[in-house]
Amino acid sequence: MSAEDTAITVRRLTALKCEHRDLDAMIAQLALQPSLDELELKRLKKRKLQLKDAIALLESRLIPDLDA
Template identity: 50%
Template sequence: MLSHYTVGPIPPPLNELLMNTSNKMEEVDVLRVKLEVLRREHRDLDEAIEALHDRGSADMLTIKRLKKQKLALKDRIAQLEDRILPDIIA
């Protein structure tokens, strides 16, 4: 009895669901790119701080500012990671 069953356009609720899923995927992709950029900046700051320590010529105020920036980046990285993979309490 399926011979008279026809497949038409996707119903609006399902179409919206598919579009939202696509938008969500795009959002996650954007967040992952941002996350990678922040991780790279964090790594660069770490290397800069280490280089200043090794050289011994940097003032402590500069090192303190760089460490503060590094900590702020770490917080932003954690926020993005939580948005990408939220904790699910089972």
């Protein structure tokens, strides 16, 4: 992976982590509301899991390949 590719991956990773953190806060806030919208909560949680998977994939790309 070139230095430019690494920089792009790190920027994308940072953006995804920020979105994941924001979703976590939104989910916590939504869960406190008395008129809980279960469908919206479910959608947010699903998006959060998708972000978690994307973050894990990008983090694995940043790990250098080692010859066995």
